[in-house]
Amino acid sequence: MSTQAVNGSVSRGKVLTLDTMNPNVKKVEYAVRGAIVQRALQIEKELKEGVKKPFTEVIKANIGDAHAMGQKPITFLRQVLALCSYPALLEDNKFPEDAKQRARRILAACGGHSIGAYSASQGIECIRQDVSRYIEKRDGGIPSNPDNIYLSTGASDAIVTMLKLLVCGEGHDRTGVMISIPQYPLYSAALADLAAVQISYYLDEDKCWSLDVTELKRAVTAARQHCNPRVLCIINPGNPTGQVQSRQCIEDVIRFAKEEHLFVMADEVYQDNVYAEGCKFHSFKKVLFEMGPEYSSTVEMASFHSTSKCYMGECGFRGGYMEVINMDPEVKAQLTKLVSVRLCPPVTGQALLDLVVNPPQPDEPSYSMFMKERTEVLAALAEKARLTEKTFNTVPGIICNPVQGAMYTFPRITLPQKCIDTAKEEGLAPDMFYCMRLLEEEGICLVPGSGFGQREGTFHFRMTILPPTEKLKDVLQKIRDFHVRFTKQFS
Amino acid sequence: MSTQAVNGSVSRGKVLTLDTMNPNVKKVEYAVRGAIVQRALQIEKELKEGVKKPFTEVIKANIGDAHAMGQKPITFLRQVLALCSYPALLEDNKFPEDAKQRARRILAACGGHSIGAYSASQGIECIRQDVSRYIEKRDGGIPSNPDNIYLSTGASDAIVTMLKLLVCGEGHDRTGVMISIPQYPLYSAALADLAAVQISYYLDEDKCWSLDVTELKRAVTAARQHCNPRVLCIINPGNPTGQVQSRQCIEDVIRFAKEEHLFVMADEVYQDNVYAEGCKFHSFKKVLFEMGPEYSSTVEMASFHSTSKCYMGECGFRGGYMEVINMDPEVKAQLTKLVSVRLCPPVTGQALLDLVVNPPQPDEPSYSMFMKERTEVLAALAEKARLTEKTFNTVPGIICNPVQGAMYTFPRITLPQKCIDTAKEEGLAPDMFYCMRLLEEEGICLVPGSGFGQREGTFHFRMTILPPTEKLKDVLQKIRDFHVRFTKQFS
Numbered sequence: 001m002s003t004q005a006v007n008g009s010v011s012r013g014k015v016l017t018l019d020t021m022n023p024n025v026k027k028v029e030y031a032v033r034g035a036i037v038q039r040a041l042q043i044e045k046e047l048k049e050g051v052k053k054p055f056t057e058v059i060k061a062n063i064g065d066a067h068a069m070g071q072k073p074i075t076f077l078r079q080v081l082a083l084c085s086y087p088a089l090l091e092d093n094k095f096p097e098d099a100k101q102r103a104r105r106i107l108a109a110c111g112g113h114s115i116g117a118y119s120a121s122q123g124i125e126c127i128r129q130d131v132s133r134y135i136e137k138r139d140g141g142i143p144s145n146p147d148n149i150y151l152s153t154g155a156s157d158a159i160v161t162m163l164k165l166l167v168c169g170e171g172h173d174r175t176g177v178m179i180s181i182p183q184y185p186l187y188s189a190a191l192a193d194l195a196a197v198q199i200s201y202y203l204d205e206d207k208c209w210s211l212d213v214t215e216l217k218r219a220v221t222a223a224r225q226h227c228n229p230r231v232l233c234i235i236n237p238g239n240p241t242g243q244v245q246s247r248q249c250i251e252d253v254i255r256f257a258k259e260e261h262l263f264v265m266a267d268e269v270y271q272d273n274v275y276a277e278g279c280k281f282h283s284f285k286k287v288l289f290e291m292g293p294e295y296s297s298t299v300e301m302a303s304f305h306s307t308s309k310c311y312m313g314e315c316g317f318r319g320g321y322m323e324v325i326n327m328d329p330e331v332k333a334q335l336t337k338l339v340s341v342r343l344c345p346p347v348t349g350q351a352l353l354d355l356v357v358n359p360p361q362p363d364e365p366s367y368s369m370f371m372k373e374r375t376e377v378l379a380a381l382a383e384k385a386r387l388t389e390k391t392f393n394t395v396p397g398i399i400c401n402p403v404q405g406a407m408y409t410f411p412r413i414t415l416p417q418k419c420i421d422t423a424k425e426e427g428l429a430p431d432m433f434y435c436m437r438l439l440e441e442e443g444i445c446l447v448p449g450s451g452f453g454q455r456e457g458t459f460h461f462r463m464t465i466l467p468p469t470e471k472l473k474d475v476l477q478k479i480r481d482f483h484v485r486f487t488k489q490f491s
Numbered sequence: 492m493s494t495q496a497v498n499g500s501v502s503r504g505k506v507l508t509l510d511t512m513n514p515n516v517k518k519v520e521y522a523v524r525g526a527i528v529q530r531a532l533q534i535e536k537e538l539k540e541g542v543k544k545p546f547t548e549v550i551k552a553n554i555g556d557a558h559a560m561g562q563k564p565i566t567f568l569r570q571v572l573a574l575c576s577y578p579a580l581l582e583d584n585k586f587p588e589d590a591k592q593r594a595r596r597i598l599a600a601c602g603g604h605s606i607g608a609y610s611a612s613q614g615i616e617c618i619r620q621d622v623s624r625y626i627e628k629r630d631g632g633i634p635s636n637p638d639n640i641y642l643s644t645g646a647s648d649a650i651v652t653m654l655k656l657l658v659c660g661e662g663h664d665r666t667g668v669m670i671s672i673p674q675y676p677l678y679s680a681a682l683a684d685l686a687a688v689q690i691s692y693y694l695d696e697d698k699c700w701s702l703d704v705t706e707l708k709r710a711v712t713a714a715r716q717h718c719n720p721r722v723l724c725i726i727n728p729g730n731p732t733g734q735v736q737s738r739q740c741i742e743d744v745i746r747f748a749k750e751e752h753l754f755v756m757a758d759e760v761y762q763d764n765v766y767a768e769g770c771k772f773h774s775f776k777k778v779l780f781e782m783g784p785e786y787s788s789t790v791e792m793a794s795f796h797s798t799s800k801c802y803m804g805e806c807g808f809r810g811g812y813m814e815v816i817n818m819d820p821e822v823k824a825q826l827t828k829l830v831s832v833r834l835c836p837p838v839t840g841q842a843l844l845d846l847v848v849n850p851p852q853p854d855e856p857s858y859s860m861f862m863k864e865r866t867e868v869l870a871a872l873a874e875k876a877r878l879t880e881k882t883f884n885t886v887p888g889i890i891c892n893p894v895q896g897a898m899y900t901f902p903r904i905t906l907p908q909k910c911i912d913t914a915k916e917e918g919l920a921p922d923m924f925y926c927m928r929l930l931e932e933e934g935i936c937l938v939p940g941s942g943f944g945q946r947e948g949t950f951h952f953r954m955t956i957l958p959p960t961e962k963l964k965d966v967l968q969k970i971r972d973f974h975v976r977f978t979k980q981f982s
Contacts, residue, residue, distance in 0.1 A: 015721055015754040015791050018821045022659050025829055033612055033831035041611075065609045068602025078577040085839075086573035094583075111559025116805040118556045120532075121524055153644060153809070156833050164684075166506075168513050189832045193655075230506055263506040300506050314607040316838030318644070330509045338516055340524035341680045342647050346837040347807030348576075 027192040030185050031451020032063055036435055040445040055443030059475055061463045062445045064239075064407045066313025066377075069466040074312055074373050076366045077355050080106070084115050084351050098364040106351050115347045121340035123151025123321070124347070127354040131321050134357035138271075139286040144323060150335070151321050151353065153345045155269045155306035158322040160190045162265060162302050165335060166231050167196045176227035178219060178262070180211070182410060182452035182460070184239045197227035202455060205412065208401050209241035213252045220260050232262040237270040237281065237405030240452050240462040242385075244279040244404040250287045257299055264301040269320075272310035275382035276404035285325060301325040307352050309407065311377040313466075319349030319356075381407070384465040384472050391476040395483055407466055410449065413459050413483065416490040431459040437486060442478045518683040521676050522942020523554055527926055531936040546934030550966055552954045553936045555730075555898040557804025557868075560957040565803055565864050567857045568846050571597070575606050575842050589855040597842050606838045612831035614642025614812070615838070618845040622812050625848035629762075630777040639815050641826070642844065644836045645806075646760045646797035649813040651681045653756055653793050656826055657722050658687045667718035669710060669753070671702070673901060673943035673951070675730045688718035693946060696903065699892050700734035704743045711751050723753040728761040728772065728896030731943050731953035733876075735770040735895040741778040748790055755792040760811075763801035766873035767895035776816060792816040798843050800898065802868040804957075810840030810847075872898070875956040875963050882967040886974055898957055901940065904950050904974065910981040922950040928977060933969045 018026070037060070044058050060068065067073065076099060083089050083103035090100055109126045111117030122128065128151065132144040152158035167175045176197040179187045183200075191198045201219040203209040211234070223229045234253060236245045245253075257264045266284035274281050285303055289296040307319035324332065359374075360366040385403035392400035392411045400411035415430050423433035431448035439445050449460025467475055509517070528551070535549050551559065558564065567590060574580050574594035581591055600617045602608030613619065619642065623635035643649035658666045667688040670678045674691075682689045692710040694700040702725070714720050725744060727736040736744075748755045757775035765772050776794055780787040798810035815823065850865075851857040876894035883891035883902045891902035906921050914924035922939035930936050940951025958966055 012752055014817070014819045014822075015752055016657060016822050017819050018825070020659060020721075021656055021822055021825060025656060025825055028829060028832060030828060030832045033834070034828075063609065065602055066607075067605035068608040070603050073605055073607050082573040082577035082580060085576055086569040089573060089580075092585075110807070111556060112561050114558035114564055114807070116557075116564050116803075116807045117559040118554065118806040153837070154834065160833075165512055165516060168511060186832060193829075193832075230511075261503055261506055312607075315609045315834070316601070316605070316607045318835075318837040326505070328505045328508050331505075331507050331512055334509070334512060334516055337521060337525075338519060338684075341519060341521045341677060341684075342651075343524070343645065343806070344809075346644070346809040346840060348839045349837060 024193050024195050028189045029192070029451070030189045031447050032185060034447070034451060036432065036439060036445060036447065037062055039436065040439060043439065043443065053443065054441060058439075058443045058445055059467060059471070060445045061467060061475060062447045064309060064464050064466065065315055066407075066466050067315070069464070070468050071313050071377060071466065072373075073314065074370065076360055076370045077312060077314065077352060079366075080355055081348060081351060084348070087113075096365040098360055098366050102355060102358070106354060110347065115351060117347070119344040119347055119350060121342070121344050122336055123149065123345060124350050124354075127151065127350050128321075130354050130358045131323075135285070135323060139283055139289070142286055142289045148324050148327070149321055150324070150339060151319075151345045151350050153320070153349065154308060154315075154318040155267065155304040155320040155322075156186055157318075157345070158302075158304050158320055159186060159265065159267065161335070161339060162322065163190050163194060163196065163231070165331065165338065166263060167194045169228055172226060173228050175231065176223045176229035177231040177233060178216065178223075178229060179233045180235060180238070182240050182449065182454055184235055184267070185451055187233055188453070197223070199223040199227070199229055200453065203238070203241055203243070205401065205455070205458075208404070209238055209243035209410070211245060211249055211253065213256050216253070216256050220262075229260065230263060231265060232257050232260075233265045233267065234284070235267040236284075237273055239267075239270065239406050240408045240410045240447075242401070242403040242406045242408050242410065244274050244276065244281065247282045247287060250282055250284060251291060254284065254288055254291060254295060254299060258295060264299060266301060266303040268303055269306040269309050270406040271305065272378065273381065273407060274405040275385040276402050279404045281405070285323065288325070298326065300327060302327075307349060307356055310356075311374045312352075312356055313377075314352055317349040317352045318346050319353040320345075321353060380469060381465065384469060387469070387472065388463075388465050388476065391473075391480065395480045397487055398483060403465060407464050408462050409465060410452070410460050410462050413461065414487075415459050416487060419486070419490040422490070431461060434459070434486065435461055438479065438482050442482050444475055444478060515684050515686050519680045520683070520942070521680045522938050523676060525938070525942060527923065527930060527936060527938065528553055530927065531930060534930065534934065544934065545932060549930075549934045549936060550958060550962070551936045552958060552966060553938045555800060555955050555957065556806055557898075557957050558806070560955070561959050561962075562804050562868060562957065563864075564805065565861065567851055567861045568803060568805065568843060570857075571846055572839060572842060575839070578604075587856040589851055589857050593846060593849070597845060601838065606842060608838070610835040610838050610841060612833075612835050613827055614640065614836060615841055615845075618642065618841050619812075621845050621849045622814075626776070626814060630774055630780070633777055633780045635814060639818070641813050641815070641830060642836045642841050643811040643813060644840065645799060645809040646758065646795040646811040646813075647677055648809075648836070649793075649795050649811055650677060650756065650758065652826070652830060653813065654681050654685060654687065654722070656822065656829070657754060658685045660719055663717060664719050666722065667714045667720035668722040668724060669707065669714075669720060670724045671726060671729070673731050673940065673945055675726055675758070676942060678724055679944070688714070690714040690718070690720055691944065694729070694732055694734070696892065696946070696949070699895070700729055700732035700901075702736060702740055702744065704747050707744070707747050711753075720751065721754060722756060723748050723751075724756045724758065725775070726758040727775070728764055730758075730761065730897050731899045731901045731938075733892070733894040733897045733899050733901065735765050735767065735772065738773045738778060741773055741775060742782060745775065745779055745782060745786060745790060749786060755790060757792060757794040759794055760797040760800050761897040762796065763869065764872065764898060765896040766876040767893050770895045772896070776814065779816070789817060791818060793818075798840060798847055801847075802865045803843075803847060804868075805843055808840040808843045809837050810844040811836075812844060871960060872956065875960060878960070878963065879954075879956050879967065882964075882971065886971045888974060888978055894956060898955050899953050900956060901943070901951050901953050904952065905978075906950050907978060907981040910977070913981070922952060925950070925977065926952055929970065929973050933973050935966055935969060
């Protein structure tokens with residue numbers, strides 16, 4: 001610093017500029033809310049201001065946001081949340097007894113019986129117990145310890161926290177983290193922020209985006225030349241690719257992780273979103289324990305779940321949890337300390353999670369309505385999954401794998417060379433160019449495949465299947481028409 | 492990695508151990524939820540299990556958690572939250588019309604009219620507008636731009652995000668961040684996590700914990716020898732020290748920040764918590780703008796607020812905001828990108844914040860009850876602030892500054908040499924030893940001064956003034972008796 005600067009009378013630039021900010025943050029990218037979404041918001045404003053467009057509304061199929069797409073909240077969940085927020089309603093006869101009982105139980109576990117009190121940083125104890133019971137039931141009785149459950153601010157929070165714990169070393173010793181390509185960009189963003197090394201392994205599009213251990217092996221072997229691979233991240237059911245892993249594949253992956261001495265992070269937030277016949281959700285934990293003590297007592301793992309997806313789609317509440325397995329107790333103490341700095345996850349999100357893991361039972365008054373609402377949502381999603389695949393596969397130049405699970409389709413699009421050249425001139429990835437055109441011409445907001453990663457020379461987009469069926473049909477029709485028109489235009 | 496390891500048949504240690512975890516995380520400390528709180532939770536369990544103790548309950552005066560201490564939620568806030576959670580209640584005549592109007596407005600701004608939808612990452616637009624209007628009113632008309640408002644998951648989230656943006660450089664160029672001693676340990680924890688350099692400046696206990704620019708100057712000059720000081724953090728009203736900064740002092744600090752080319756972070760979460768006569772809250776932004784364009788157009792600043800403190804004390808909702816001033820537009824774009832990775836702050840927390848910045852107006856049906864509840868809380872806090880100071884100052888060996896604002900007292904305690912020696916033998920800070928004894932003997936959980944930082948050779952503890960008046964009297968009496976007994980025992 002110069003004396004001039006210190007005496008303060010000289011005009012200086014800003015303290016914080018692009019050149020003097022955290023360089024890791026600059027490397028962060030998050031396509032799901034990137035440039036195309038900014039433009040979509042702008043167009044929405046323009047429409048409101050009366051600007052004429054070839055469409056009357058923007059359909060934001062860029063993000064898995066069920067309620068924004070018109071899905072109605074599950075009545076029981078919201079009744080209990082209202083009771084927790086305003087306990088005077090506990091005297092109201094309009095609320096069913098089981099909703100009141102759940103609310104009373106949650107409030108009793110809160111400081112001063114208020115959801116406005118901080119909770120324990122790891123989450124409210126009785127909710128962690130309920131999460132454990134839910135996991136045990138899901139996994140056919142394999143034990144779960146509430147001490148291993150950490151409630152979180154959505155799954156994203158827990159995923160970033162686990163990655164943060166795991167990253168260390170410099171240069172060739174820097175922690176490498178294996179993530180699928182295509183991937184959910186939270187992972188690449190967190191790795192950039194932490195300056196960890198991203199190790200990409202490719203899913204096999206020709207085999208319905210399945211994961212092949214040979215490819216994992218290739219990726220880890222190559223990475224050992226320049227970093228220290230320590231973590232393997234898996235998303236199952238897949239985001240953005242919608243595949244559901246077979247039990248055999250999960251077993252192979254776990255065996256690979258053990259051989260390569262990798263910590264497994266299993267992102268299982270879509271565990272209720274399985275649609276394809278013959279597909280079933282198998283939790284990594286269940287498979288691990290079925291492989292016997294040689295695995296179940298050694299392989300370190302964290303599994304993530306969320307209130308934002310499945311049938312409830314309550315993204316705004318930022319509820320979630322992770323279960324850690326075989327974690328070193330000293331590290332667990334460090335984890336508990338680390339989460340305490342942020343005090344606690346939102347208590348309304350914790351309450352919501354409690355209802356998700358402890359829903360109405362057959363002998364309770366809310367059961368039938370709850371089941372009806374839940375089943376309707378999941379049945380509609382299954383129908384939309386099939387509809388989407390079927391429709392896209394009728395379009396020349398679009399190839400679409402079955403949407404076995406999750407909430408997205410990730411079709412491959414053929415782009416003419418002239419499009420690729422024009423995009424290059426404009427400094428855009430070709431699929432970004434394509435998606436931007438689609439947005440401007442049809443008001444449909446998708447995320448280009450380049451935001452998730454894809455094999456060199458291939459192009460895709462991610463679209464949620466969440467719009468209501470009739471609207472989805474309309475969207476699919478519009479994309480089809482656009483694709484044909486676009487292809488002609490650039491041929 | 493050895494071949495033995497790769498073939499996988501050999502037993503190996505864990506992937507993630509204390510030795511192989513993120514070393515920065517290991518350095519993080521957060522006393523407010525540290526060892527003493529862990530022990531308090533254990534004692535609570537023991538009491539439940541019937542273990543006999545010299546007390547029947549643990550009083551957790553370690554944290555500013557109003558509802559946990561029995562403070563009742565403000566009716567209006569909770570009515571609107573219940574309406575937002577379960578909109579069927581909008582048909583219910585029991586809810587006042589202004590509560591319904593607020594709920595309708597919030598829901599109209601949510602995706603699909605549901606608080607279960609994600610919001611914009613920066614926060615719901617109409618809520619950011621309300622925040623701006625609130626700031627303008629608070630600051631006597633100085634303009635606030637909603638584009639400069641970022642809603643957050645409590646203030647902690649925004650503070651950590653800002654620090655993250657600001658930290659760069661290596662070695663002697665590493666960003667230095669000035670924080671007060673005593674400090675709120677979120678700051679030291681975040682700096683450890685980010686591997687930033689902590690620059691300590693001391694508050695003047697003899698002058699009611701006031702801040703002296705000479706001390707800032709000393710600290711920054713010394714720090715320039717080994718790092719690049721770029722940030723100045725201020726907590727006003729003070730945590731843990733409860734002082735309220737004078738307008739003159741704020742002006743001096745801003746002038747210092749400009750001269751030294753520092754980004755100012757103003758933690759103003761206790762802005763409604765001012766009790767002492769002659770004290771008034773002055774926002775850093777207001778003072779900045781009153782200093783004229785030479786300052787208001789150059790000094791970069793971020794100010795933080797929260798729903799967790801003041802009269803509402805809604806910690807569990809994790810609501811908050813920051814306003815950024817004079818931030819480089821390119822950096823702001825980076826900030827917006829960074830917060831988008833976590834999708835959005837909890838929408839219930841955003842809704843709550845909206846009510847705090849846009850409370851019932853005099854012509855609205857909820858006004859009188861709202862004002863009554865608000866006034867009662869703040870009046871009780873003011874009374875407890877005086878009671879605490881007065882009582883502590885009657886105890887030989889305790890010196891207590893006035894609690895001018897915030898929610899804490901940070902009295903200085905004289906500890907006998909024998910206590911200091913014994914603590915040393917047990918590997919504890921002397922005030923931790925003292926607080927642990929107090930917890931075991933009286934069931935009162937405080938945080939030792941060493942968790943916040945203090946001048947070498949001085950000892951303190953932080954206690955919230957939040958317990959209900961009668962309980963607080965009891966707590967103060969017990970601490971007095973304990974202190975006398977403890978001092979005798981170790982003399």
